[in-house]
Amino acid sequence: MDTSLSLPASKPSSTRTASVYFPTPSSPDPFPKLEVSNSPLQTLTLAMSAATTAPSPPAAAPAAPPPSYPAVYSASASAVASTEDDDDLYGRLKSLQRLMEFIEIQEEYVKDEQKNLKRELLRAQEEVKRIQSVPLVIGQFMEMVDGNNGIVGSTTGSNYYVRILSTINRELLKPSASVALHRHSNALVDVLPPEADSSISLLGSTEKPNVTYNDIGGCDIQKQEIREAVELPLTHHELYKQIGIDPPRGVLLYGPPGTGKTMLAKAVAHHTTAAFIRVVGSEFVQKYLGEGPRMVRDVFRLAKENAPAIIFIDEVDAIATARFDAQTGADREVQRILMELLNQMDGFDQTVNVKVIMATNRADTLDPALLRPGRLDRKIEFPLPDRRQKRLVFQVCTAKMNLSDEVDLEDYVSRPDKISAADISAICQEAGMHAVRKNRYVILPKDFEKGYRTNVKKPDTDFDFYK
Incomplete structure (x- = not known):
């Protein structure tokens, strides 16, 4: 149905067209199109009246209740729940995939880091080999300052504060141990075995001679005297305290060659648990000035650190002959060694349980200061056997x-x-x-x-x- 309305205009040239929509049941649009040709004032009035008189669109019908089919409704709910479960599993799958990707990235990083560390290790090992390459300087370890530094004595008599290589076993760094020093930096790079120690060392439990008192024929008086002077003070020191006397400090074994002086000293080393230090008198005579007195000090220092200890100096007449007006530097050096020996014997603390045994074939040539009581309290003679x-x-x-x-x-x-x-x-x-x-x-x-x-x-x- 045509609902358009034509109105006469006073001036056709000023006629304008206005479009107004009216809803009709058959129209697909909510408002039908109304064309009005009028003046601007009329057009505005018609538009306002159309908007006022236009019926409002019908309200939305209320939602129909769900159909009364329980089986169909429960099936729909199950489908929704299964869809939600699928979404949850999919999310977990994506999370695990991201986690696997992250782990793979970490694995690649660890492999790269491992390769870098292996290269660093090889470079460090090559550097250690280069540092430990010969020639090295031989020194004597004095004491540990801290975990990375220590004091080392050189063969020239000087002491150095040096760094210790991190690969060195700290348990091997004991006083008087021979060590190897880098020739330029003096860093401690190695610990030498005891066989390479040219200085004084202790006899280990496996190195002590297998000689007993029963292996020595005769010498009954000598055995008794040396056991009273050396063994008894070390094993039963309280007896001397109860009596109120001091045990002998040193023992001199003298007599012709082959009478059992050295063999008896071996038996003492075998039967005592004390540390045993064996030195030959000629070992104290060194090439460099002052090296001999230093070795004497090292012997007594080592004995103090490992007390109870026994020092056995064989052929002591090589360094303990009577003093005279020396004309050469060698004679003066030997006399300095003797003076250091006298000072150590009379100066070390008696409570440290250090005993000195000396053996010689020429007791008549020894210096009187060495033979006096207080240094060598007991003198045991070994005559030819009857x-x-x-x-x-x-x-x-x-x-x-x-x-x-x-x-x-x-x-x-x-x-x-x-x-x-x-x-x-x-x-x-x-x-x-x-x-x-x-x-x-x-x-x-x-x-x-x-x-x-x-x-x-x-x-x-x-x-x-x-x-």
């Missing part, structure tokens, strides 16, 4: 030998020749060697006679070459 001592020495030397029943050891004991315990041992050894030459397993009297003549009964013509 008849009883000879018998005991022969019994000890032949205890493990396969002797014939015809061998009479008393015949050799009763002979008036002045022989030492070392001569008796040499006689027994020579008798056994003579039996070996004859391809025999039993030692006969003629073998002993041969050994006796070889070591004791030498013709005077054998020494004409030396006259």
